[in-house]
Amino acid sequence: MEIATECPICESLGNSVPVYPSNVDASSFSTEIFSARRLPDRRHYQWVRCNKCTLLRSDPVLDVDLEKLYVESTFDYSTEVAGLKKTYFNLVKKALAGKKFKKSIFEVGGGNGFFLEAAKDGGFANVAGVEPSTEAIAAARSDIKPHMIASMMKAGVLADNSFEVGTMFHTLDHLTDPVSTLNDCKNALQKGGVFIVAIHNERSWSARLMGERSPIIDVEHTHLYTRKSGEALFKKVGFIDVRSGAYNNHYSLAYILHLIPISRTFRKRVLESSVGTLLGKIKVVVPLGNMWVAGTKP
Numbered sequence: 001m002e003i004a005t006e007c008p009i010c011e012s013l014g015n016s017v018p019v020y021p022s023n024v025d026a027s028s029f030s031t032e033i034f035s036a037r038r039l040p041d042r043r044h045y046q047w048v049r050c051n052k053c054t055l056l057r058s059d060p061v062l063d064v065d066l067e068k069l070y071v072e073s074t075f076d077y078s079t080e081v082a083g084l085k086k087t088y089f090n091l092v093k094k095a096l097a098g099k100k101f102k103k104s105i106f107e108v109g110g111g112n113g114f115f116l117e118a119a120k121d122g123g124f125a126n127v128a129g130v131e132p133s134t135e136a137i138a139a140a141r142s143d144i145k146p147h148m149i150a151s152m153m154k155a156g157v158l159a160d161n162s163f164e165v166g167t168m169f170h171t172l173d174h175l176t177d178p179v180s181t182l183n184d185c186k187n188a189l190q191k192g193g194v195f196i197v198a199i200h201n202e203r204s205w206s207a208r209l210m211g212e213r214s215p216i217i218d219v220e221h222t223h224l225y226t227r228k229s230g231e232a233l234f235k236k237v238g239f240i241d242v243r244s245g246a247y248n249n250h251y252s253l254a255y256i257l258h259l260i261p262i263s264r265t266f267r268k269r270v271l272e273s274s275v276g277t278l279l280g281k282i283k284v285v286v287p288l289g290n291m292w293v294a295g296t297k298p
């Protein structure tokens with residue numbers, strides 16, 4: 001069944017222009033598709049741009065049990081984890097802009113909790129992770145696993161007013177109702193606490209260059225943001241001191257190849273060969289068109 005979606009920022013229903021036509025059917029939905037870091041296959045719903053606030057959203061979408069798919073999703077970040085830990089820890093430092101928080105931090109949708117390892121190793125005393133995939137939690141480091149909660153982020157999953165910092169890396173653009181999830185995250189923060197997300201920037205040069213062939217134009221993504229619309233969403237939820245910025249990723253060349261819009265068979269053949277192993281060892285810093293948005297709980 002097709003469901004029309006509403007713009008989460010301005011609440012428009014319809015009132016949009018089509019950007020890319022849909023190429024999905026019911027067979028596009030499998031656990032494999034909803035697993036983190038799978039090879040992008042570029043299945044996507046129709047993308048439309050909101051006339052009122054310019055947010056890009058999937059509309060209409062199919063009636064799919066996303067929670068079930070994410071609970072069953074597999075975990076295979078493999079060799080990129082070291083780079084991602086560094087990337088995310090650096091962007092949190094940047095987004096905190098000198099605030100000396102070290103007591104408590106939570107993360108939503110963090111897979112096996114690799115960022116929480118970086119946070120704990122970087123001095124945070126208390127960490128908590130909210131993650132639906134049981135397979136991902138099973139792969140968590142032994143000192144992180146007891147702090148992981150197997151759930152989607154919902155009201156009551158984390159105690160209210162209890163964290164200095166909250167984070168969500170590349171999860172916001174997958175949410176059906178980003179306003180309600182952000183609100184639940186805000187409730188878990190102490191007064192003056194900061195919430196930070198990392199998301200794609202749909203107006204970045206790589207997204208513009210690749211257009212419909214960009215890996216971000218994907219059935220997993222419900223909304224795609226710009227710095228302006230990302231900030232507008234945070235303000236709508238009631239965050240103050242809302243800021244945003246671009247960040248660079250530390251990736252291996254193998255991961256870059258994984259993202260490039262060339263034939264899936266060719267990419268797979270190269271990545272599974274000895275050349276692929278070599279590419280996995282070469283680390284580079286790349287501006288992939290990602291950004292962060294942060295806001296403070298008043």
Ligand SMILES: [Zn+2]
Pocket residue numbers: 007008009010011012050051052053054055
């Ligand atoms: Zn809108």
